[in-house]
Amino acid sequence: xxxxxxxxxxxxxxxxxxxxxxxxxxxxxxxxxxxxxxxxxxxxxxxxxxxxxxxxxxxxxxxxxxxxxxxxxxxxxxxxxxxxxxxxxxxxxxxxxxxxxxxxxxxxxxxxxxxxxxxx
Amino acid sequence: xxxxxxxxxxxxxxxxxxxxxxxxxxxxxxxxxxxxxxxxxxxxxxxxxxxxxxxxxxxxxxxxxxxxxxxxxxxxxxxxxxxxxxxxxxxxxxxxxxxxxxxxxxxxxxxxxxxxxxxxxxxxxxxxxxxxxxxxxxxxxxxxxxxxxxxxxxxxxxxxxxxxxxxxxxxxxxxxxxxxxxxxxxxxxxxxxxxxxxxxxxxxxxxxxxxxxxxxxxxxxxxxxxxxxxxxxxxxxxxxxxxxxxxxxxxxxxxxxxxxxxxxxxxxxxxxxxxxxxxxxxxxxxxxxxxxxxxxxxxxxxxxxxxxxxxxxxxxxxxxxxxxxxxxxxxxxxxxxxxxxxxxxxxxxxxxxxxxxxxxxxxxxxxxxxxxxxxxxxxxxxxxxxxxxxxxxxxxxxxxxxxxxxxxxxxxxxxxxxxxxxxxxxxxxxxxxxxxxxxxxxxxxxxxx
Numbered sequence: 001x002x003x004x005x006x007x008x009x010x011x012x013x014x015x016x017x018x019x020x021x022x023x024x025x026x027x028x029x030x031x032x033x034x035x036x037x038x039x040x041x042x043x044x045x046x047x048x049x050x051x052x053x054x055x056x057x058x059x060x061x062x063x064x065x066x067x068x069x070x071x072x073x074x075x076x077x078x079x080x081x082x083x084x085x086x087x088x089x090x091x092x093x094x095x096x097x098x099x100x101x102x103x104x105x106x107x108x109x110x111x112x113x114x115x116x117x118x119x120x
Numbered sequence: 121x122x123x124x125x126x127x128x129x130x131x132x133x134x135x136x137x138x139x140x141x142x143x144x145x146x147x148x149x150x151x152x153x154x155x156x157x158x159x160x161x162x163x164x165x166x167x168x169x170x171x172x173x174x175x176x177x178x179x180x181x182x183x184x185x186x187x188x189x190x191x192x193x194x195x196x197x198x199x200x201x202x203x204x205x206x207x208x209x210x211x212x213x214x215x216x217x218x219x220x221x222x223x224x225x226x227x228x229x230x231x232x233x234x235x236x237x238x239x240x241x242x243x244x245x246x247x248x249x250x251x252x253x254x255x256x257x258x259x260x261x262x263x264x265x266x267x268x269x270x271x272x273x274x275x276x277x278x279x280x281x282x283x284x285x286x287x288x289x290x291x292x293x294x295x296x297x298x299x300x301x302x303x304x305x306x307x308x309x310x311x312x313x314x315x316x317x318x319x320x321x322x323x324x325x326x327x328x329x330x331x332x333x334x335x336x337x338x339x340x341x342x343x344x345x346x347x348x349x350x351x352x353x354x355x356x357x358x359x360x361x362x363x364x365x366x367x368x369x370x371x372x373x374x375x376x377x378x379x380x381x382x383x384x385x386x387x388x389x390x391x392x393x394x395x396x397x398x399x400x401x402x403x404x405x406x407x408x409x410x411x412x413x414x415x416x417x418x419x420x421x422x423x424x425x426x427x428x429x430x431x432x433x434x435x436x437x438x439x440x441x442x443x444x445x446x447x448x449x450x451x452x453x454x455x456x457x458x459x460x461x462x463x464x465x466x467x468x469x470x471x472x473x474x475x476x477x478x479x480x481x482x483x484x485x486x487x488x489x490x491x492x493x494x495x496x497x498x499x500x501x502x503x504x505x506x507x508x509x510x511x512x513x514x515x516x517x518x519x520x521x522x523x524x525x526x527x528x529x530x531x532x533x534x535x536x537x538x539x540x541x542x543x544x545x546x547x548x549x550x551x552x553x554x555x556x557x558x559x560x561x562x563x564x565x566x567x568x569x
Contacts, residue, residue: 021567026154027151027152027154027155028154028155028158028159031155031460044175045180045181045183045186045187046155046180046182047152047181047184048182048186048187048190049186050151050155050187051190051191051193051194052151052190054148054191054194055194058194069154073153073154074150074154075154076147076150076151092403
């Protein structure tokens, strides 16, 4: 399923922060987690994750450290910071409001007659 | 197995391609490579072959332009190609960059102290002149020996000629400041520089590519050293200015301490800077060749015109030969550095033609002067200085003449560029051999005159 660019951009920060709140991770694993969480319906462009992670790092929401993978390659691990948790909580509030509003609107849309009556 | 190497080659090529984006640093590429490899591994596990897995993984990575743009937004500073001496958080063994900085500073101080001690130990000026290069050399070569983790054999190949040279320079009964001594002191650094080259290439002196790297390194080092000297000069000037206002004479301190310690130290630091920035900034020497090649042609044509209209040389002496050698060295450097930066697969173009014009003009000027000089030597006999200058002139002449011939072949599409490139690197040891002759054979031949 194709999801619009703007929506992907808006949701990527809370998603990444949320995944990192589950525990330290690295780029590829974060993408896999996004894939799992959305049942494979959200597909990001792989490369775009890295500028995003760097931006979050600059904002102080995540910290990074170089480590090694199990096959011995250099790998950069990211962890959420306290500031990142605060940002995540804030985002969560915002998205709850949006999701809540959307949910009501979807429900209302499913019952057009009732709405029509209400207006009448 | 072959397939694996094919994949490695593809990943290498991808890396190279990504690295050309200025906004993406090599650490970012490392990060993305790890990602790419993991994606490929997963795709292969699901049954794709290397080729397919690579293509899908690249496709999933997305457009490099878009990624590069995102990185650029995030790291606009990188577009200025910042030079990062101690990259933070880039190395797993975090201590390494700092260790290198410490080693370099240690060696720089060591070189300065060695020269300072030399100043005190050799009371007669000419002994210091002979030995100053010997004093600095171990620190510079030591840096590369450490950096390249040289094998014992290569270290021996550095130490033995160094010791032999030290013995020759100090055991010969030189007359202070006579020609043979001055010549030996001038030519010893050439030999030592080739030894530095041996350390620089990590003992792989047969490799033309590595030799060319050393040529590039030399050019950049000269420029960096000049820049550091310029900056140092400004600092010294400001310090001296302020100190003179409070009635303190800075000059003795400058002569006794600052210069002996700072000049050799700056050389080591410059060498390290060139090493450190190798991957960060494009080389500046080739850029300068683009500017100075046309200007040099103008200079050479002016000289030719002057020689033709004034009806010959008024005074022919060794100064003229030395001047001519200097012009040929300049032309050679311009040629060498533009060759070092030229894409070896590019078709011959306008600039290659321009270079040929420059070399031919230099050869013409040299031929006029050399003719006059040979007549002069035939009339008045030889001296060590004349022979040394003449020898160098002939070496340069051969080098440039053959380079001109190969350039002509290149322009006519008869010869590949690689041949021209190889000629440059193959010829370099000849200068070392000549320097060796001047240092070792000249003094006894000319009776230490």
